[in-house]
Amino acid sequence: MNKAEKLSDIIKQQAIDFGFLSCGISKVHRLDEQEKNLENWLKNEMHGEMSYMENHFEMRLNPKLLLEDAKSIISLSYNYYPENQQNKSAFKISKYAYGKDYHKIIKDKLYGLVKNLQEKIGDFSFRVFVDSAPILEKTWAKKSGLGWIGKNSNLITKQVGSFYFLAEIVCDLELKQDSEVKDFCGSCTKCIDACPTQAIEKPYVVNGSKCISYATIELKNEIPNYFKDKMDDWIFGCDICQDVCPWNRFSKPTLEPKFTANEKLLNYTKENWKELTEELFQEIFKQSAVKRTKYKGLTRNIKFLSN
Numbered sequence: 001m002n003k004a005e006k007l008s009d010i011i012k013q014q015a016i017d018f019g020f021l022s023c024g025i026s027k028v029h030r031l032d033e034q035e036k037n038l039e040n041w042l043k044n045e046m047h048g049e050m051s052y053m054e055n056h057f058e059m060r061l062n063p064k065l066l067l068e069d070a071k072s073i074i075s076l077s078y079n080y081y082p083e084n085q086q087n088k089s090a091f092k093i094s095k096y097a098y099g100k101d102y103h104k105i106i107k108d109k110l111y112g113l114v115k116n117l118q119e120k121i122g123d124f125s126f127r128v129f130v131d132s133a134p135i136l137e138k139t140w141a142k143k144s145g146l147g148w149i150g151k152n153s154n155l156i157t158k159q160v161g162s163f164y165f166l167a168e169i170v171c172d173l174e175l176k177q178d179s180e181v182k183d184f185c186g187s188c189t190k191c192i193d194a195c196p197t198q199a200i201e202k203p204y205v206v207n208g209s210k211c212i213s214y215a216t217i218e219l220k221n222e223i224p225n226y227f228k229d230k231m232d233d234w235i236f237g238c239d240i241c242q243d244v245c246p247w248n249r250f251s252k253p254t255l256e257p258k259f260t261a262n263e264k265l266l267n268y269t270k271e272n273w274k275e276l277t278e279e280l281f282q283e284i285f286k287q288s289a290v291k292r293t294k295y296k297g298l299t300r301n302i303k304f305l306s307n
Contacts, residue, residue, distance in 0.1 A: 003174070004176045005111035005176045007121060007173060007176075008176040010117070010120060010121060011025070011074060011117060011175070011251070012119070014116055014117055015074075016065075017293065019075065019078065019081045019109065019112045019166075019255065019256065020078050020109070020113075020116065021075050021076075021077040021091075021164055022076070022157065022160075023074060023075070023077075023144045023180050024072050024074075024075050024145040025074055025166060025177055025283065026072070026075065026143035026144045026177055027072060027073075027177045028063050028064060028071055028072060028073055028122045028236060030055045030061055030064075031060075031062070031139060031275050033137060034061060034136060034139055037061065038136075039260060040059070040125060041205075042054055045209065046205075046206070046207045046209055047208050047209065048209030048218065049086070049209075049218065049221070050214070054299070055134065056134035058296055059134045060134045060136055063090060063140075063170050066109055066127055066134075067125060067126070067127050067170045067171070067172070069125055069172040069173065069175055070172060070233055070286065071171070071172050071175070072170075072172075072173050073143075073169070073170050073171075074144075074168065074170075075137070075141040075143075075144035076110075076167045076168070077146055077155075077166055078102075078165045078167065079158070079256075080095065080099075080164060080165055080254050080259050081101065081161075081163040081164075081166045081251040081252075081253055082095050082098050082099075082254065082259065082260070082307065083096040083253035083260070084261065086265065086268075087266065087267055087269060088270065089270065090259060090269055090270055091233050091270055091305060092233050092234045092238075093235065093236045094230075094236055094237025094238060095163060095205075095239055096165070096289070097237060097263055097290050098262075098265065099256075100258045100287045101287055101289045101291070102130065102131075102259070103131065103289070104131060105256070105258050106165055106276050107130050108130040108224065110130065110167055111165040114126055114169060117139060119190065123175050124171050124172055126169055126171040127169075127170045128170075129167065130168075131165070131290055132235065135168060135170075137166045138154075140168060141155050141166050144178050147160075147181060148180075148181055149183075149204065150185050150245065151203040152191035152195075152206065152242070153200075153206040154239035154242060156184070156245065156247050157247070158181070158184055159250050160245075160250055161242075161249070161250050161251045162242050162245060162247065163248060167170065170188035173303045182191060183270045185203075190244040190245065191240075191242075191244055194244040195240060196212070196230040196232050196240070197211065197229070197230045197243055198210060199212070200241065200249035201212075203212060210226070211238065212234050212238035215227050215237060215242075215301075216231075216234060216237060216238070216293065217236060217293050220297075224249070228304075231304070233305060234301075235271075235298060235301040235302055236290050239258060258295070262284045262285075264280075264297075265284055270306075271285075274302060276295075276298070276302070278295045281295040
């Protein structure tokens with residue numbers, strides 16, 4: 001076993017010890033094969049009002065612009081599937097936002113992992129990311145063998161599903177690259193058939209501007225009439241294309257207590273949501289990703305569904 005293989009094995013074992021679901025490695029290179037797809041997606045305005053997606057185009061394709069000496073990308077996944085879910089008749093919050101904000105929780109785990117690794121293998125240059133930089137994380141996770149990108153554009157792992165966060169450590173270590181895995185979507189079109197807004201325009205192509213998650217989180221103006229009677233009671237995010245995915249029957253509850261939902265969130269009825277005050281919003285969603293939409297945005301979504 002050479003040095004790159006030894007280091008890779010240590011990193012993967014440490015990642016599992018830190019609670020990560022899986023860990024894979026890919027060699028840094030410019031994502032030439034993704035350039036046309038990204039260009040077309042932006043050109044066709046599938047990003048809607050997410051103008052930030054137009055920024056840092058070259059950086060999204062070339063990790064060396066994030067870390068000059070980058071040689072390897074360590075991709076990791078972290079399970080967030082909740083043990084308990086919302087009242088079935090309530091307005092819905094995406095499961096990833098049930099608990100505390102994943103950005104800080106996962107990033108803290110990444111820094112802890114890196115510190116531990118540096119104590120074991122010596123110093124190295126790195127940057128860590130959790131849905132927080134212009135990096136095509138699903139592409140790198142796929143290249144690292146964590147799973148395949150499904151027809152709903154989510155990363156899916158065989159016998160696991162897709163209810164997990166992705167994170168990356170871009171570093172200057174020479175590591176052993178993992179192999180990509182096969183696409184196991186087969187002829188299944190459940191995610192495409194189930195999407196009430198037809199956001200999955202064809203397999204592997206999601207028009208973000210038609211997505212319920214976009215309408216309830218990213219969109220800052222009034223929700224267009226296009227979404228009327230198509231929101232399926234979602235007020236923050238949407239899990240439909242994941243909930244119907246056959247691979248998610250393997251989902252197991254997360255072991256991270258910080259991702260546990262506030263009891264009020266789980267038990268609220270539609271009437272409770274309609275009466276939501278700013279004070280209660282701050283209490284229920286303290287340190288939550290839901291704060292991104294603010295009280296104003298969440299109540300806008302509730303009103304849109306109630307009218």
